Amino acid sequence: MEAEILMRHLRAEAQEGSGAQETGTPPRPADSAPRALPADDKPAETVFTLDLLVDRQAAGQRADAWIAGRFSRHSRSAVVRLFKEGRVVGLDRPLKPGSILVEGERIRMLRPGLVPSSPPPSLPPVLYEDKHIMALDKPAGLLVHPTGSSFVWALVGLVRRARPGCPVHLAHRLDRDTSGVVLLAKDPRAKSHLSAVFSGQYAEKVYWAVVRGSPSWSSCLVDEPIGPALNSAIRIRVAVRPDGLPARTRVFVLARFRGMSLLACHPRSGRTHQIRVHLAHLGHPILGDRIYGQPDDLFLGILEKGFDTQALHRAGFPRQALHARAIRFPHPDGHPMEVRAPLAADLRRLLRAGAPPFHQQSP
Numbered sequence: 001m002e003a004e005i006l007m008r009h010l011r012a013e014a015q016e017g018s019g020a021q022e023t024g025t026p027p028r029p030a031d032s033a034p035r036a037l038p039a040d041d042k043p044a045e046t047v048f049t050l051d052l053l054v055d056r057q058a059a060g061q062r063a064d065a066w067i068a069g070r071f072s073r074h075s076r077s078a079v080v081r082l083f084k085e086g087r088v089v090g091l092d093r094p095l096k097p098g099s100i101l102v103e104g105e106r107i108r109m110l111r112p113g114l115v116p117s118s119p120p121p122s123l124p125p126v127l128y129e130d131k132h133i134m135a136l137d138k139p140a141g142l143l144v145h146p147t148g149s150s151f152v153w154a155l156v157g158l159v160r161r162a163r164p165g166c167p168v169h170l171a172h173r174l175d176r177d178t179s180g181v182v183l184l185a186k187d188p189r190a191k192s193h194l195s196a197v198f199s200g201q202y203a204e205k206v207y208w209a210v211v212r213g214s215p216s217w218s219s220c221l222v223d224e225p226i227g228p229a230l231n232s233a234i235r236i237r238v239a240v241r242p243d244g245l246p247a248r249t250r251v252f253v254l255a256r257f258r259g260m261s262l263l264a265c266h267p268r269s270g271r272t273h274q275i276r277v278h279l280a281h282l283g284h285p286i287l288g289d290r291i292y293g294q295p296d297d298l299f300l301g302i303l304e305k306g307f308d309t310q311a312l313h314r315a316g317f318p319r320q321a322l323h324a325r326a327i328r329f330p331h332p333d334g335h336p337m338e339v340r341a342p343l344a345a346d347l348r349r350l351l352r353a354g355a356p357p358f359h360q361q362s363p
Contacts, residue, residue: 063107139344170184177288203327204266210287222249222282277292298311
């Protein structure tokens with residue numbers, strides 16, 4: 001697709017919106033418009049509720065030890081106090097600090113210390129919603145699920161605040177800096193169905209990525225195994241290596257610009273950082289990626305000093321220019337369905353500019 005044609009298409013799509021397509025039903029129910037959170041909701045004056053699910057690794061541990069290990073800024077004695085104050089409770093059975101955890105049980109934490117000083121962001125646009133599922137257009141910078149020992153607003157929490165009493169569950173995940181389609185289940189049947197769909201690789205995902213350079217090909221299949229990166233100081237970094245896990249990605253060139261290209265990526269497996277690793281392996285890393293296509297010192301420097309101007313110039317863009325464009329999957333009711341998210345505004349501006357905002361410095 002030529003650049004000018006693509007940009008006209010993106011402008012029209014941004015005006016019309018995107019959403020879901022399915023056989024015999026409307027693309028978006030009327031009640032699925034984004035809903036603003038109450039204006040008088042003051043997080044600093046509210047106890048934040050965090051629900052934890054005990055996984056296989058946690059089963060068999062003491063409740064206080066596991067919670068203290070997960071939230072490392074708090075000692076076991078501090079967690080015991082939370083139990084005594086009624087701020088840690090079992091949702092499936094009464095729990096004490098010394099209770100031995102069972103896989104699958106749920107624990108609710110009520111902790112003012114987890115409440116941020118800023119109000120919650122608005123619920124992201126709802127691309128599709130029915131009684132079984134919901135699809136949202138996640139912005140870059142928003143976690144899908146809270147992690148770590150300090151609180152940040154995450155997609156699941158925003159949905160639960162906007163849909164009180166609705167037991168929503170993530171069907172899959174997106175990196176914090178990746179924008180686009182995220183599916184959630186709204187009932188146990190849908191949760192079980194979507195879990196089987198994604199674990200069995202019956203869902204087809206399409207990502208759009210703005211990469212450095214102009215590929216010499218119009219399409220290619222990357223069939224390269226992925227495993228932990230050797231001799232890297234970055235623990236989460238993975239790499240193409242012959243003894244890794246099988247990974248396949250089909251890549252198509254959508255448009256070429258000055259010093260960058262827009263690619264459509266169809267992962268045929270679900271390895272960690274698969275698209276980012278495969279594109280860097282091809283010699284066309286994603287613009288803004290702080291790990292792949294970059295020396296270790298860029299990412300390590302950001303951890304130490306923050307994302308300063310020098311790091312921005314080296315990365316080339318404020319975030320990795322990766323967008324979850326579409327997901328095709330069988331709906332819990334059985335019919336095939338596709339949900340699309342319009343290209344994020346910052347990526348549309350990047351493509352309109354026609355060139356990367358910064359020249360990459362030599363490593």
